[in-house]
Amino acid sequence: MRPFVALLVATALSAACSRAPRSTDIAPVASKQTIRDLPGWYLKPPTDRDYLFGAATAVSRDVQVAINKAQADGRNALAQQLEVKYGALNKRFTEEVGREGSQLLDQYTQAYKAVVSQTLYGSRARQQTLRTEGDVYRAVVLMELPIGEMSKRLLEQLRAQEQLYTRFRSSEVFKELDAEVQRYESWKRDQGIPR
Secondary structure, three states: OHHHHHHHHHHHHHHHHHOOOOOOOOOOOOOHHHHHHOOHHHHOOOOEOOEEEEEEEEEEOOHHHHHHHHHHHHHHHHHHHHOOEEEEEEEEEEEEEOOOOOEEEEEEEEEEEEEOOOOOOOOEEEEEEEEEEOOEEEEEEEEEEEHHHHHHHHHHHHHHHHHHHHHHHHHHHHHHHHHHHHHHHHHHHHHOOOO
C-alpha cells in the first residue's frame, strides 16, 4: 500500500510542476525597434483647431488590457491639456563633517504631483495599432476630443448648475422670509397685538 501512495504523490507533484504558469515580463527591454515601430502620429500628434489629441502606449499580456491601459493614458493626456493642478516639493540637506579633511555631504530630493480631474465628453480613439513584443501586446492609440462637443456639454453643465443654484437660493430665501414672518408673529403675540 505504501509504494502505491508514494507513486501517487510523485505523480501529483510532477503534474503540478509541469502545469506551473510561465512567467512573463510585462516591462519589455527598451529597444530602438520599439521606437522605429511607433506610428508617426505618436511622436508628433496632429493639430486641428476642432480637436485635442493625446497619444499613448501600453503593454500587457492580455490584448484588451493593453488597449484599455493605452486609452486611459491617452485620455489622461487629453485632460492634462485642459487642466492640471501641479504641486512640487524640493528638499535639500547639506552637512559638513570632520575637522581635518572634512567631508561635505549633500542630499537633494525632488517630488512632483499632478492631479487631473476632467470630464471628457466625446473622447474616442482616432487611430490605434497593436503588435506583439516578445510575450506581451503593445497598444498604441491616438485619442481625440472634439472641442465643440466638449464646449457644448460644459455650457450645458454650467447652465444646469446655475438653475440648481437658483432653486437652492430661492428655497433659502423662502426659509429666511418664513423665519422673519414667524419672528414677527411671535413679536405681535408678545405685544398682545391681535392678528
